[in-house]
Amino acid sequence: MKVLFIGGTGNISSASSRLAVEKGMELFLLNRGNSKTTINGATPIIGDITKPETLTELKKHEWDVVVNWIAFTPQDIERDLALFKGKTKQYIFISSASCYQTPLSYPVITESTPVSNNLWDYSHNKILCEQRLQKAYTAEGFPMTIVRPSLTYDTVIPVAIGGFDKYNIVDRIKKGKEIIVHGDGTSLWTVTHADDFAKGFIGLLGLTQAIGHPFHITSDEVLSWNMIYKILADAVGKEAKVVHIASDFICKVAPSFTGTLLADKAESVLFDNTKIKTFVPGFKATIPFAEGIKRTLKWLEENPAKQHIDAETEADIEAVLKAYRALG
Known part of the structure; x- marks a missing residue:
């Protein structure tokens, strides 16, 4: 499986990068080359996703999966739609569990809990990103999956x-x-360790059934x-x-x-992780x-x-x- 991570060397993403390589995926990492974190077995592509003129090498490829770890605004999504429409079988947007309804009307969160948070620009912009991707999926069949980490650390x-x-x-x-x-x-x-998050996340890569769906991935502790x-x-x-x-x-x-x-x-x-456990059997935070x-x-x-x-x-x-x- 040929996979592109935009980012891939951060607090959450490094663990997922390492596990992707361990699982035998052909992993490429697009970043500016400034990170000191090394992912052995991954192929670096040097470029700035915000500067199309630096993406000559990227545009030569087609992908099974593209994951954008560093998209934060609807403008980022519009750029990615232009770059990857027809170029990937699955696009995964890293959103945030802070998008869920604030304040909550019910404390147990499932993926059907409404997304609504106007108290934090970060969360509000992530919601707008999700809405744009949902529109692209519904109207044009863009193969997106949404993942909402909560407080994940490494x-x-x-x-x-x-x-x-x-x-x-x-x-x-x-x-x-x-x-x-x-x-x-x-x-x-x-709170969820990034190594545990990675176990659920990597299971979604290339999973046809996950297209069009949102998921959160957290510990049960x-x-x-x-x-x-x-x-x-x-x-x-x-x-x-x-x-x-x-x-x-x-x-x-x-x-x-x-x-x-x-x-x-x-x-x-309280997060209900039934959905990720259903789509990725065996997922368990340990x-x-x-x-x-x-x-x-x-x-x-x-x-x-x-x-x-x-x-x-x-x-x-x-x-x-x-x-x-x-x-x-």
């Missing part, structure tokens, strides 16, 4: 405040500084945010000094947290967060350049803590 810290591609949360725990947990910490969430932060702190080897603060208050003081909180992680979410986060922290220790402490995020955390203390 080389990032999957927490709501001070994490992801920032090292602030770990630095604060190490230094004994207070950390913020939104609400009372009892709302439920699911459900944790409270209190447990997520405690497991992280235990992996760091320190006790976390937790301050619980309402999400509305956090976002009022620091609007930069609105997307990740009010538009995504402020309420309990990496608990307590194990996966140790892998992530080890990787960060081995790659100190990735231990980015963001000054603006740190200032926002301190501003929220100061405003909360002022309440008395």
Whole structure:
């Protein structure tokens, strides 16, 4: 199977790239050549998907599957439709589970849960991308599949405040500084290791039955945010000094947290993975967060350049803590 990944060396996609090669797929990676991540067995194509003049080599090929890991706007989809219509048997768009109805009318999410999120431009644009692809599928038979990851991690810290591609949360725990947990910490969430995500995702590649369908792919492990932060702190080897603060208050003081909180992680979410397990029999997530986060922290220790402490995020955390203390 001849597969093109646009991207393919990021936090989520690297694991899928490695597994695709392991499964014997003929994998090509289109990127600008700036990533230091190497996928042994994959063939690089150097080019910038946003600059058609750099895609001479790409245009020579036809594909069984094209996956765009880095499409974020309807303009990106229009470009891909022009590039790959008639050139691929399947096009997979990496969307986001944050597209699901916000706030939820029912906490258990299936692929039939409505997509509607106007609180975060990122999510709203992903929804517009999905709608354009659905139109292309319905009207023109464009062979698309939509995949919606939730909070998926490998080389990032999957927490709501001070994490992801920032090292602030770990630095604060190490230094004994207070950390913020939104609400009372009892709302439920699911974090998924990229290696587990890859097991379900690779099963969709070349799967004719998946054409026209959306899928989310997550772990079945459900944790409270209190447990997520405690497991992280235990992996760091320190006790976390937790301050619980309402999400509305956090976002009022620091609007930069609105997307990740009010538009995504402020309420309990439970994912029903029946559909991916039906289409990809045998899919099962097997990496608990307590194990996966140790892998992530080890990787960060081995790659100190990735231990980015963001000054603006740190200032926002301190501003929220100061405003909360002022309440008395």
